Amino acid sequence: xRTGLIGHVKDMGEILVHKLQxxxxxxxxxxxxxxxxxxxxxxxxxxxxxxxxxxxxGIGYSYECNSGxxxxxxxxxxxxxxxxxxxxxxxxxxxxxxxxxxxxxQCRARGDIKIKATTSPEYKPIxxxxxxxxxxxxVKDITKDIREFRFKSEGSANFLPGQFAMLELPGVGSSRAYxxxxxxxxxxxxxxxxxxxxxxxxxxxxxxTLKIGGEIxxxxxxxxxxxxxxxxxxxxxxxxxxxxxxxxxxxxxxxxSGILKNRKLYFFYGARTPDDVCGEELLRELEMGDAIKYxxxxxxxxxxxxxxxxxxxxxxxxxxxxxxFKNYDFYFAGPTLMLQAIQELLMIExxxxxxxxxxxRFF
Amino acid sequence: xxxxxxxxxDDVWEGEMEAFTVDGHEILLVxxxxxxxxxxxxxxxxxDIPLVEGKFDGExxxxxxxxxxxxxxxxxxxxxxxxxxxxxxxxVDGEDIYVDTAGVVPLFAHx
Numbered sequence: 001x002r003t004g005l006i007g008h009v010k011d012m013g014e015i016l017v018h019k020l021q022x023x024x025x026x027x028x029x030x031x032x033x034x035x036x037x038x039x040x041x042x043x044x045x046x047x048x049x050x051x052x053x054x055x056x057x058g059i060g061y062s063y064e065c066n067s068g069x070x071x072x073x074x075x076x077x078x079x080x081x082x083x084x085x086x087x088x089x090x091x092x093x094x095x096x097x098x099x100x101x102x103x104x105x106q107c108r109a110r111g112d113i114k115i116k117a118t119t120s121p122e123y124k125p126i127x128x129x130x131x132x133x134x135x136x137x138x139v140k141d142i143t144k145d146i147r148e149f150r151f152k153s154e155g156s157a158n159f160l161p162g163q164f165a166m167l168e169l170p171g172v173g174s175s176r177a178y179x180x181x182x183x184x185x186x187x188x189x190x191x192x193x194x195x196x197x198x199x200x201x202x203x204x205x206x207x208x209t210l211k212i213g214g215e216i217x218x219x220x221x222x223x224x225x226x227x228x229x230x231x232x233x234x235x236x237x238x239x240x241x242x243x244x245x246x247x248x249x250x251x252x253x254x255x256x257s258g259i260l261k262n263r264k265l266y267f268f269y270g271a272r273t274p275d276d277v278c279g280e281e282l283l284r285e286l287e288m289g290d291a292i293k294y295x296x297x298x299x300x301x302x303x304x305x306x307x308x309x310x311x312x313x314x315x316x317x318x319x320x321x322x323x324x325f326k327n328y329d330f331y332f333a334g335p336t337l338m339l340q341a342i343q344e345l346l347m348i349e350x351x352x353x354x355x356x357x358x359x360x361r362f363f
Numbered sequence: 364x365x366x367x368x369x370x371x372x373d374d375v376w377e378g379e380m381e382a383f384t385v386d387g388h389e390i391l392l393v394x395x396x397x398x399x400x401x402x403x404x405x406x407x408x409x410x411d412i413p414l415v416e417g418k419f420d421g422e423x424x425x426x427x428x429x430x431x432x433x434x435x436x437x438x439x440x441x442x443x444x445x446x447x448x449x450x451x452x453x454x455v456d457g458e459d460i461y462v463d464t465a466g467v468v469p470l471f472a473h474x
Contacts, residue, residue: 062410071428074411095382095413099389118411120472347430347442354431354443361428 031109035059036078037116044109049085050075051104052129052219054117060124061117066105066166066222067177069363071096073104073117080113086174090363123224127158127184131168131219134190136212143278145196146242148181149206153188153218161227161253162246162331164360165190165220169205175219176202177362179246179333181282183253190218195242225331225358227253233329233356234263236321238313238342239279240270240334248282250331255286263291266321270297270313270338274306295320314341318349325350331358366454366461373458375400380424380435382415388464389413390451395435396421400455402462403438403448404469407431414448424448446472 031044033053044053051073054061064072068089074096086106104117134151141147159165161183166175182191197203210216227250235254239247251267254260265288271277277296286292297309297316309316313334321328330352332342339361346352369383369392380393382405389405391414407414407426417427423441424433432441438448449470454461 071412072410093413093416095416099413101411118471122472343430348425348432351442354429 032112033109034112034114035117035119036114038119040119046131048108049105050082050107050109050113050115053109054104054119055125055222056128056130058125058128060119060121061104062120062123063105063222064224064360065091065177065362066164067175067362068103068106070361071103072361074101075104075107075115075117076100077102078114078116081110082107082113083110125221126160126226127221129165129220129222130155131217133215134218136210136214136216137189138212142193142244143276145276146193146244146278147196147207149192149194151190151192151216151218153190155188157182157185157188157190159184159190159221161249162225162358163221163223163249164246165192165218165222167192167202167206168217168219169202169210170216172201172205177222179223179243179249180221181245181248181252183249183256190220191245193242193245193248223360225333225360227257227331228329228358229254229257229259231329231356232263233327235265236268236317236328236330237265238268238270238317238330238332238334238338240313240338241272241276243332243334243338244269244279246333247331248279251283251292252286255288255292260288260291265292267292267294268297268313268317269294270299270316270334272298273300273302274298274304312341313338314345317342318345325352326356328352329356329358333359336361336363365465366452366463369402369460369462371458372400372455372460375460378419378421380415380419382413383462385462386464388451388467389469390462390464391415391424391448392453392460392462393419393424393435399436400453400460401435401438402451402453403433404451404467406469408440408446408448408470408472446470 034041042054042057064070068086068091071091089106091103132153132155134153137152138150164179168175178192181193237247269279280294301310375381375392375394377394383390391403391405394400412428418425438450440446451467452463
């Protein structure tokens with residue numbers, strides 16, 4: 001443990017000598033990150049970024065996607081050197097760059113640093129993420145381009161319904177964030193439902209290269225859009241495309257926890273065509289009867305015999321939920337434009353309290 | 364610190380917002396429907412997102428990240444309603460807009 005760290009006796013570039021309170025001296029590549037905004041401190045080890053180091057230490061560092069897209073983990077560097085893993089990350093605007101901001105999810109400290117960063121109890125990880133090896137133990141096609149991948153990790157599969165993990169895939173370079181579709185379990189299983197991306201290096205590796213028994217690394221859990229069990233409100237899940245997995249996890253978590261005995265869960269799934277519709281069978285397996293209502297919506301119904309909802313998912317939610325939106329807890333996941341439309345519907349048009357609106361913005 | 368000139372009325376028309384840095388303070392000037400010019404903290408109290416990158420509909424400033432909304436006349440949070448933007452005193456002299464940053468500290472989220 002490095003909690004006894006009291007300071008450095010000598011700075012040797014990236015290799016640091018730490019003197020611990022018990023008198024021992026250790027030499028390694030760890031770096032101490034000191035946040036001047038809240039006085040907090042954590043140690044960055046191994047391959048961690050500043051954000052992962054903070055969350056691993058249990059610090060409530062502001063973040064969302066952990067992938068360089070959302071801009072939620074911005075910080076100001078006050079002292080020391082950093083290494084930027086992705087200079088052009090879209091999470092920073094031109095204005096942010098002019099303000100001297102960096103993304104904690106894309107930067108590593110090179111030696112000790114001092115930063116100013118936002119922390120808050122709402123970001124404090126309930127289960128701090130851990131990095132561990134995992135093997136592929138099974139695959140199953142869900143639609144023509146969404147496939148379920150099941151991994152078994154060396155250690156525990158400890159996460160909350162709706163959370164995601166970072167998959168470290170050999171040769172792919174940067175890590176990929178995917179949501180789990182199952183719930184935390186003692187069998188050490190992590191299930192992901194991943195949509196194939198044309199020319200995507202991550203999905204190409206998963207779909208075409210990785211074989212059963214193949215090893216990757218899983219670092220998790222991450223994410224703030226986890227199931228809240230301590231309310232009495234009915235639940236509305238809205239998923240689009242590969243947003244299926246975290247919403248299935250929320251439904252499974254709700255079923256497993258017993259809260260659906262006296263609450264209902266509405267599951268909206270927005271797909272492009274009728275062929276892309278999925279999820280109903282997974283929900284039926286939960287045997288929740290009328291407590292779970294599944295509503296598929298397709299944006300391109302085509303010439304077939306589709307007689308369900310058509311258009312955009314957020315329009316279907318607006319149309320079909322007739323009572324006050326403030327009576328529900330909302331969870332949603334999917335493409336950026338869908339998230340933006342749902343967010344505006346809930347936050348601006350319906351004025352749903354923000355603590356009833358749960359999602360992680362990916363780009 | 365006294366009032367300092369930030370810009371002129373021509374820089375912030377009715378229904379517009381603009382960002383400025385004054386004494387190291389990031390400030391959002393908004394000119395609400397009706398023409399009153401107000402100055403608020405430039406970043407959302409939630410995450411470190413510049414509000415000028417969001418929307419302004421003449422009544423409320425809407426952060427682009429999570430659609431948090433603030434009353435353009437008072438800075439009070441609309442949704443969520445348990446937060447607010449810190450306000451800076453504004454003085455208009457002729458065509459010139461002045462802001463006083465003394466003692467104003469940006470506010471952070473409700474949690």
